[in-house]
Structure formats: C-alpha cells, structure tokens
Amino acid sequence: MSQILKAWQEGRGFPDLLVIDGHTHVGAWPHGACFNSVEDAATGAVAAMDANGVDAACVLSGGHLEPGADYTIGNDDLLRLVGMVPDRLIGFAHVNPNDHTENILKELERVERAGLRCIKLLNAYQHGYPGDGPNLMEVYRFAEAHNMLVINHWWTVEELSKISAQFPGVDFIMAHYGSGHDALLKERPNVHANIWTLGSLGFMECAIRSVGPQKLMFGSDAFMNPMSVGIGLVVYADIPDEHKRMILGENMARLLDKVGALPGALKGICRM
Numbered sequence: 001m002s003q004i005l006k007a008w009q010e011g012r013g014f015p016d017l018l019v020i021d022g023h024t025h026v027g028a029w030p031h032g033a034c035f036n037s038v039e040d041a042a043t044g045a046v047a048a049m050d051a052n053g054v055d056a057a058c059v060l061s062g063g064h065l066e067p068g069a070d071y072t073i074g075n076d077d078l079l080r081l082v083g084m085v086p087d088r089l090i091g092f093a094h095v096n097p098n099d100h101t102e103n104i105l106k107e108l109e110r111v112e113r114a115g116l117r118c119i120k121l122l123n124a125y126q127h128g129y130p131g132d133g134p135n136l137m138e139v140y141r142f143a144e145a146h147n148m149l150v151i152n153h154w155w156t157v158e159e160l161s162k163i164s165a166q167f168p169g170v171d172f173i174m175a176h177y178g179s180g181h182d183a184l185l186k187e188r189p190n191v192h193a194n195i196w197t198l199g200s201l202g203f204m205e206c207a208i209r210s211v212g213p214q215k216l217m218f219g220s221d222a223f224m225n226p227m228s229v230g231i232g233l234v235v236y237a238d239i240p241d242e243h244k245r246m247i248l249g250e251n252m253a254r255l256l257d258k259v260g261a262l263p264g265a266l267k268g269i270c271r272m
Contacts (some may be wrong), residue, residue: 013053018249083152092120131159
C-alpha cells in the first residue's frame, strides 16, 4: 500500500514530505468571496493548510479581475496577505490585458519591485482576451526579462505552442490540466500543468502515462474548494509514491525556486 496514502488516511498528514498547493485563490469572485478581509484570509488560509498537511500555497490574485475593475487593488491585497504569512503563502500578481499596455507594464514593474516573482492570468474571464494577444505577449516578454513564472487559467493548444516557443525562458503552467495539451507538455520543457480538474476515474494514471510525473503538480482551486479534494486526486491515484512526492510539491518547488519565489523555510524539506 502507498505509504503516502496510508499516512493521509490515518490523519497524519504528510510526514517528511513537501506539499505545495499550486492553485489557490483569495478575494472576491463572480461566484463568491473566499474571505471577508485580508486578515481573515491570512488566518483562514493557514488554518486550511494546517488541517490538510499543506506546507505552502500559491495564492492567485483574483479580486478585481472583472473588466473595468482596478486590478491594482487586488494586487495590493495580495501583497499585504503574503507579507503576513511569507513562509506559507506565495503571491501571484494579476493584470487585466484589456487595459492600456503602459498601465499593465507599470503594474508589473510595481509588483516585481515589491517582491512578487509570479503572474496569474485569467484572460478567459476578461472578454475572452486571446492568450496570444498583443498585451499578453508584452506580459510574457516582461516575465522573461525579469525571470518570472506565469500561470493561466487556460490557453488553447495553438496559443501555448506559440508563446512557449517564443519565450523559452519562461515556465508556463496551465491551471487546469487537459489531455488535449499532452503532446505540447511532452515536447516543450517550459510547459507544465496543474492537475486541478474533476476528471473521469483513472485520469491521473492516464496523465502520468502520457506526459510523465515531472510535468504535473497538485492544486485544489482553494479557498473556494476544499484542499482535500485536490489532494485526493493525487494520494488515491494508482501511481508510485515517488510520483506522488513530485506532484504534491517537488515539481512546483523546483519552478518556484528557479524564479526566486520558494520560501527559504521550505528548502530544507525539498529534494527538488
């Protein structure tokens, strides 16, 4: 029996194992608010991580994502939140690609100076702005110049093929794994996938066989969803514990460390 699964079922969490939730949200969303305040988010996020044996979470700034909203306010909240719990929460800044190019770049410069090393995009929610549109191409250019990690809710295969080739120095993460991207995941060293999806029974095993464990990483879409749901997709999968270790934390840690975003407190428990 998997020792990782056994420990999880016995309520012992993940002894001697690094676990990073690579896909969490805070702030107001069209389908509900995660927390009532930044202070509430700091307390609630840590409580959820502690309850599930999660060492750290990548927090994706989602507040104020709607077209016409001031996304800089969402980034302000994110910076405050990460500052409260710097060893447990890793911030991903957000911009709206429908804004003027100069405003987008100015905001990226601001958050980068403030210490954020990662970017989260949600252009699918913003009038369907294309993933390879001119303003997002400027975002990727900025990310490459400043050694930043980029995650997006979704790219088409054509979009991701284009941008991953044009910006080989940027690691791109799809926030929701889909088997339609398998060929690209295998071909491009800078293309990765978060496994958060309610796939059919056995989809994790199929994903491992198709693209390998080194390209996949755990994420739960918390704090809108229970972290345990995302964890369950990994720990109950019929795959070796070595693969579970990689997906639960080591793959994400490697990418975060590459851009200087991995908290120092986590490096001691990570093999990478």
